[in-house]
Amino acid sequence: MGTVPVAEPAPHRPRCGQRDGLRTHALPARRPRVSVSRLAGSPAGWWLTLLSGAFAAAVGAGFTLRLGFLAAAAAAAFALASGLVAAAARLRFRRPAVLLAVLLFLGIARGGGAVLQPAPDRIDGHLGERGVVVTGAVRDAPLLGAADVIVDVERLTDADTDAAVSGALLVTGAAMPALSPGDRVEIDASAIRAPGRRPGPRSEAALEREGVQALVTGARVTILRRAGPSPPGVLAWVQRRLVTAVNAVLPEPTAGLLLGIAFGIRQPMSPATRAPLQDSGLIHIVVVSGLKVVLVVGMIAAAARALQWSRRRTLLAAAPVVAAYVLVSGAGPAAVRSALMAGAAFLGRIAARRVDPLPLLAVLAAAMLGIAPALAKDPGFQLSFMGTAGILLLAEPLARRLPGPRLLAEPFAVTVAAQLATVPVMAGTFGVVSLVGPFANALVLPLLPVLIVLGTGGAALSALHPALGWLPLQLAGAGTGVTLGIAGTMAALPGAALRLGSWPLSWSLAELSGLCAGGFVVLLARRNTTAGMRRRVMAAAAAAGVAVASGTGVATAAPDGVLHVTVLDVGAAPAVLVQSGSGALALIDGGASAPLLLQALGRATPPWTRHIGLVVLTGGEQAAVAGLAAVAGQYSVGAVVEPTRLNPGAEAVITMLEAEGASVIQAGTRPWTWAGASWQCLTVSAARTGRAECAVSVGDRTGRVLVLGDVGTADEEELAGLYPAQLRADVLVAPPGGALAPVLLGAAQPSSVAVPAAAHAPALPLPAGYSTRRTAGDGDLAFAGGPTGLEEAT
Secondary structure, X not given: OOOOOOOOOOOOOOOHHHHHHOOOOOOOOOOOHHHOOOOOOOHHHHHHHHHHHHHHHHHHHHHHOOOOHHHHHHHHHHHHHHHHHHHHHOHHHHHHHHXXXXXXXXXXXXXXXXXXXXXXXXXXXXXXXXEEEEEEEEEEOOOOOOOEEEEEEEEEEOOOOEEEOEOEEEEEOOOOOOOOOOOEEEEEEEEEEOOEOOOOOOEHHHHHOOOEEEEEEOOEEEEEEOOOOOHHHHHHHHHHHHHHHHHHHOOXXXXXXXXXXXXXXXXXXXXXXXXXXXXXXXXXXXXXXXXXXXXHHHHHHHHHHHOOOOHHHHHHHHHHHHHHHHHHHOOOHHHHHHXXXXXXXXXXXXXXXXXXXXHHHXXXXXXXXXXXXXXXXXXXXXXXXXXXXXXXXXXXXXXHHOOOOHHHHXXXXXXXXXXXXXXXHHHHHHOEEEOOHHHHHHHHHHHHHHXXXXXXXXXXXXXHOOOOOHHHHHHHHHHHHHHHHHHHHHHOOOOOEEEOOOOOHHHHHHHHHHHHHHHHHHHHHHOOOOHHHHHHHHHHHHHHHHHHHHHXXXXXXXXXXXXXXXXXXXXXXXXXXXXXXXXXXXXXOOOOOHHHHHHHHHHHOOOOOOEEEEEEOOOOOHHHHHHHHHOOOOOEEEEEEEOOOOOHHHHHHHHHHHHOOOEEEEOOOOOEEEOOEEEEEEEEEOOOOOOEEEEEEEEEOOEEEEEOOOOOHHHHHHHHHHOOOOOOXXXXXXXXXXXXXXXXXXXXXXXXXXXXXXXXXXXOOOOOOOEEEEHHHHOOEEEEOOOOOOEEOO
16 A cells, blocks of 8 residues: 655545534535525625515505605615715625615606506596496406406496496406306496405405406396306316315305315305404414415425435425415415425525525515515515514524423414514404414414315315215314314403504504614624624614604604595494594594494594594484494593584483583584684584584695585585585585485585495485495595595595
8 A cells, every 4th residue: 555645635525414413415415515505694695685675665665655756766865875874884885775775766666657547448447326338358257155256348338438448347246147267248337436445355455456446236247258268267167166065065154164274265254253263363274375385385395205205306296286276276475475485495405505585585575566566555465474574583583482392382483473573464454463363373273284185185086076075074174163163262262352443554664664773783783793792782673673663653643734534434324533634533423323433433543542522413313423422431522513402312422421521512603613624514404304404514725525414405405505605525425325416516516425324225326427435335435635635545
């Protein structure tokens, strides 16, 4: 054996596979250790997260706030100036600051440019109550148990128009023919209206993510031509087969709930079923969320490990399964985001690269918003990304500190993390924050993989033959019953849910700015932080977050100086909430139901509001004042303005408010000033009762509203004769049902008409040319003042 020269280094056997507990085959033999992702907790990863998140936030702000080119330029200039100031201390921040300014400019420009205004060539440019015929192609056909169909409009014909029109229309009705995607249909409707803001599947927020600009109700639908085979048609057929298979074996509400758990297929759900799920924090299990896609991927990965498949074969097997699951569920943003993240993780493992989820999440958010800015107003998108971010940042630290078995501690930590991050969206969208959600999810989440396997397998087998899927569907139904039982038990606990009514935008802005400030402090100190300094850095980040959040909250919660008017949805009666430019609140009438008025005030005002400065009654009828009984004991009232000759029931309510400290003033015909706005009671003698009725006119430099109360048509004609100059208003609040005299409409010349619901009476049509909103379909109607008067609030 020869000797080894001293100048030649001895051979060295690589041991990278033995370090850090890795198997010898964890990395390819010829790939150096440094090839493991530089973005795994590196400064580059944090900068990618910051820049992608800034672009996504800019797109969302531009679309939601309808910002234009000047706002984009101002945001970019601010970011650039801030970056240059930081660069004076540390020069390496110069390039990221310039890039941040460019991304902010492009994001706001992209979001603001995606806002589409109503136009004659779009369906939302033809809103109104009149006979109209629309032709188009079916985009989304109704499933069993549903009666909604989305039609891509091609042409519109009415008494004045026969033109090509674009846009999407939601058609609802009980007598809907069997339709498939691609069918050409003719829709004969009596009115086209804009989607309402009342939460639900037909709300503006829900329909906006589907690209729907208008809707018709009770229309007659005629099939002009059937569509041939197409991918959407095949997908609709598969969904109908699954729904039929499950409904044939299981009763409601178990069948509908299992379809939601297993496939995310939405089915009509009664309030008795939805309320416990919502109050217990389990409502997310009936939609395809990122959690379910992760569970599906995890089950495929577990099967692949048992079969000893390679990573490449696992990816090839998982990709079509996950894609089919996402498509059957409707391809919502949460499912798409999770599928993309899972695919990126699989690709990273095949390439022996570790994929850091936080930068990947920010990049996906930026990409999806860049492609479809309307997702910024989609609660599903918001919940998906904010919840995932909360889980990534908070779940693991929480789980490490929780005692008990991991099977319960980990779901509990995941739920707490997701709930903390999504409080603004949950409160703003549903008005409810579940306090028992972490405990309910800790019990239910371990059951989800079993329910998904049994539900999907049983439905697929039952679609082939009912006998094949009977047993797994029965087992899945039993598990679904256990889930409903847990939801009902948790929701019945005292203090199970916190009902906030409304979540002010200022709170969301404060939370976002505080998180950004704290994250920026952590980012700056991350590179040079030793173990002993981590607590100080986290304390500084927390202090910066609290300080910035408090300042933002105070600044954004200040009164904006314009008049705000909200026609409350309190059932079949009028109730109008007025906020002056100084922030003072006044209530005109209170409706007939005390509980409904209390709920409406909770929706329209911040949780801390407990004072109403002025209450004005338009008449002495019970339907207008009975709801005010809810105000006593819940809100303090400064003064009550009442007409003469109240009925005994109304007198009792006023006496109750007076006992609580309110002063009572008799209404006259002379105008008065309160909280910076001018008020006037335009009094007439009601033809039906002989009592005094008054139409209330309220206005300032930013707009004027006229509230007619419950006056009849004959009284409206008398008003037009007595007060022709005082009736002018931007917004006219009609009597319940919408009965309006043409002479009064001519005197008021409103740009918008708000119609409260009427009891036991159909809604009356209004003349063409007026923007009409109804509480019966749209919920609370909000208007805000501006340079051109009161306009519908966005």
